[in-house]
Amino acid sequence: MTSPTTARQASEQGRVLADPTAYADNHRLHEALTWLRANEPVTWVDSPPYRPFWGITKHADIMDIERDNELWISGPRPLLLPAEAEDAIKRDQEAGIGLRTLIHMDDPHHRDVRKIGADWFRPKAMRDLKVRVDELAKRYVDRMVEIGPECDFVTDIAINYPLYVILSLLGLPEEDFPRMLKLTQEMFGGEDAEHQRGEGTTEDLMAVLLDFFTYFSALTKSRRENPTGDLASAIANGTINGELMSDMDTLSYYVIVASAGHDTTKDAISGGLGALIQNPDQLARLKGDMSLMPQAVEEMIRWSTPVKEFMRTATADTEVRGVPIAKGESVYLSYVSANRDEEIFDDPFTFDVGRDPNKHLSFGYGVHFCLGAALARMEMNSLFTELLPRLDSIELAGEPEYSATIFVGGLKHLPIRYSLR
Structure with a gap:
């Protein structure tokens, strides 16, 4: 067993977990994560402005933690934030005005709240939505033809396509889509100078959340007075034990669906295309056998890992891989590391459109498994099924750029040159 004293000597490699700039540098990030998996899979990280935590980098350990949602809450x-932001959110929650999404909740409340939107992401609902998704996929591939032969695939296509899908599902008017996009970028881009509001301070983040809440408060009032049969109406009128959800739970539900529901898919789509461009043999293989598309989509999701981490807190003294972890201490679940774990994936740094099995953890695991996983898969399948048969050639037209982040992110610019029919 590793002694507590030894375990708490923070390694330099462990600091990448709390360094937003590391996620914009894949070589540096994966070099450190590979070292951690081999040498210090449970690592103590003390890196202000964040409170200390245990970094968990092995796939099996992350699955064990996510399985036991009574020991690990x-x-x-729920996620890594500067101490100042954690304190501000806690104060707001205690006052009944703070963000409290599904990722903040534990059972039984989590289970009850999750049920309200679950039917909208079940197989029947996905089949009903597929016509709209296919229409939007064609619209955006046609858009590539219109603006070609070059574009920034992230800002021109990958951001807008899943945004239109999720906001159509919610039933929001198209004239509000740009506003939702800007707020989402500001919320997830707090560590990135290009996307953050103001200086990216805690006050700036709180202002973004307030803007979200103001918009969705008006939406809730409207949908309660006049339900319209969309997901927004289901959320506004959702009940637990016969009572409407609290205002904050309702508003938080909108925020997580409207923001995470498109931003993560944007990252998987752009990361997937980037991987295909940089692995032309795999692009040719997929174009030659489109029946591989389901496996290819899973590999794109593994490769890009849009959600970098969630956190859990121990409810009792325990240990992970022989390292003692005290009650009240938190662990950081590194999905990026788990998705390159050599014990789980053959040649994990090889992009393989036919990879099977593919036990990636990009959607999490256990009770918090991503509610919108089926929708994300369908959106990606529809877009690449529309794009690849029409694609004659494609190459990079500049250097790809990644977001600085510690939570959700991926490519923020992917300049490409292409020929499309």
Whole structure:
């Protein structure tokens, strides 16, 4: 067993977990994560302005933690934030005005709230939505033809396509889509100078959340007075034990669906195309055998890992891989590391459109498995099924750029040159 004293000597490699700039540099990030998996899979990280935590980098350990949602809970610290932001959110939650999405909740409340939107992401609902998704996929491939032969695939295509899908599902008017896009970028881009609001301070983040809440408060009032049969109406009128959800739970539900529901898919789509461009043998293989598309989509999701981490807090003294972890201490679940774990994936740094099995953890695991996973898969399948048969050639037209982030992110610019029919 590793002694507590030894375990708490923070390694330099472990600091990448709390360094937003590391996620914009794949070589640096994966070099450190590979070292951690081999040498210090449970690592103590003390890196202000964040409170200390244990970094968990092995696939099996992350699955074990996510399975036991009584020992490891989300509520106190569901994701890594600066201490100042954690304190501000906690104060707001205690006052009944703070963001409290599904990722902040634990059972039984998490289970009850999740049920309200679950039917909208089940297989029947996905089949009903597929016509709209296919229409939007064709619209955006046609858009590539219109603006070609060059574009920034992220800003011109990958951002807008899943945004239109998720906001159509919610039933929001198209004239509001740009506003939702800007707020989402500001919320997830707090560590990135290009996307953050103001200086990216805690006050700036709180202002973004307030803007979200103002918009969705008006939407809730409208949908309660006049339900319209969309997901927004289901959320506005959702009940638990016969009572409407609290205002904050309702508003938080909108925020997580409207923001995470498109931003993560944008990252998987752009990361997937980037991988195909940089692995032309795999692009040719997929074009030659489109029946591989389901496996290819899973590989794109593994490769890009849009959600970098969630956190859990121990409800009792325990240990992970022989390292003692005290009650009240938090662990950081590194999905990026788990998705390159050599013990789980053959040649994990090889992009393989036919990879099977593919036990990636990009959607999480256990009770918090991503509610919108089926929708994300369908959107990606529809877009690449429309794009690849029409694609004559494609190459990079500049250097890809990644977001600085520690939570959700991926490519923020993917300049490409292409020929499309």
